[in-house]
């Protein structure tokens with residue numbers, strides 16, 4: 834993870850830049866597309882808000898400069914497809930099909946301070962920090978974790 838403030842190449846998974854101390858969550862949050870953040874504006878979006886619902890999860894796909902935000906609510910289905918098809922988080926634009934992401938791959942429950950991921954019995958599995966998690970069982974995530982959906986590597990940060 835390269836610090837956008839000072840350029841230092843940090844080890845993966847660190848939360849504060851090892852050189853300048855910048856909060857990587859805040860730094861990544863600033864890089865989330867404005868058009869995407871506008872979706873959260875009605876929720877009094879603020880990086881310093883007391884409630885986790887106002888602090889989106891920032892997700893950063895390996896190989897892509899632009900992170901995206903995942904809102905803080907339960908039952909977010911990640912995979913490939915449209916909202917009409919029941920997919921809340923469509924990863925098609927990140928090469929999901931080639932990377933072995935199933936149509937309904939994983940569910941994220943992010944409303945609480947301890948967001949969880951559930952593998953929805955996907956073909957190629959969900960890995961957290963290189964360990965495959967059991968299908969249909971909640972796995973508690975920590976900020977800085979690497980979540981792999983099939984072969985798609987996603988680093989997540991949250992507060």
Ligand SMILES: [Zn+2]
Nearest residue numbers: 836839850853
């Ligand atoms: Zn830095």
